[in-house]
Amino acid sequence: MLMRFILASGATNLADGVALVAWAWAATLLTRDPLLVALVPLALRLPWFLFSLPAGIVTDRVDRRRLILLMDALRAFSFAFVGLAVWSLSPLPAAPAEGVALPGLFAAMVLAAALVGMAEVFRDNAAQTMLPALVGPERLEAANGRLWSVELIGNALAGPALGAALIGVAVALPFAANAAAYGVALALVASLAGRFRAEATGPRDWRRELREGFDFLKGLTILRDLALITGVWNLLHQAMMVALVLHVQENLELSAAVYGLILSAAALGGIGGSILGPRIVAALGGARTAQVMLLASAPAFLGVALAPGAWTLALSMALFEFSGLVWNLVVVSHRQRIIPPALLGRVNSLYRLIATGMMPLGLVVSGAAMAVAEPVLGRPAALVLPFWLAALGAAGLTVWGWNAIGRGFPKG
16 A cells, blocks of 8 residues: 555656646746746745645544545646646747736636645645554654655656656646646545544544644644744745746756756755665764754755856755755654654644745745845846855754754654
């Protein structure tokens, strides 16, 4: 069953990898305004803030397998809808420097991205809480490593390259391909047998249930600290990513295919982290591993800012993926191990509200920083500014996070 679960996750993450290029590139074909370009990824990430708490309550109430099936079906519909809309309006007109070409299509993309983002919140929370039911506590690092290795192959290695290639054929094609990928995932998850509903801890009352999860998280300082560190890092990462697509196009003058290959090459670092991560944790312990991976953040952001071309940019992104994957391997496995199964959905959602709810803020900050800086610094420098701000923020986060991890994380 674990293998089918992993393959289903691989199919959905292949679609996510295709979408990583498709959403951003399609947005830049309708507008060149950085703030408007940021609206599409903002629509994808804002649901993490809006729906994390409801997702936790729902995950602890329903069969987690059925919840995954429903959310994958919603994502398949959303991608099919966008693909059909783009196909019907092709060829697209030239994107204006200000405003939007085809406002109706742009609005449809933003709406579909919001539905995909909402479904991802519920689906990912259900999947993380379902994994401990498939493997024992002692196998969580290995299982998470295998899961993320397959996810990275789809999400960041094959997906972006495939997405760039499909865009080169037709802008609508990656959206249609994603609808098919979610269909494959639906079939695989539907074949899993077993009971994946948590036992109720009391009467069904969303206030009581939410308070129960909050009290558990409140009682563990290290969980709050890890959520805050991850949240700030995600904010900085999203600030970088929304600027990256414009920086690659305009400053480095690279094509969609090369952009996809850069993201795919970066995924090799993440795959290396998924393979070597359990060994690193065994050698250094969870606390020291988390500290070292956090330490790598500022140099990685700095590398992106200073990279003169595709190869050096890919190397900097690979460092991101390696350190981020090993970090997640440590903290997610720790979280899955110490949170009781009946509370896992709610505590997990509260944790992820902090850890991922900051992503939309990073998108807004990045778009605003570029827009404000452009008249003063010029467009090329403005597109690089978010990378420098992220490097500075990561340096401060490392100083605080190093001490927080040392105080509260298990030393073994």
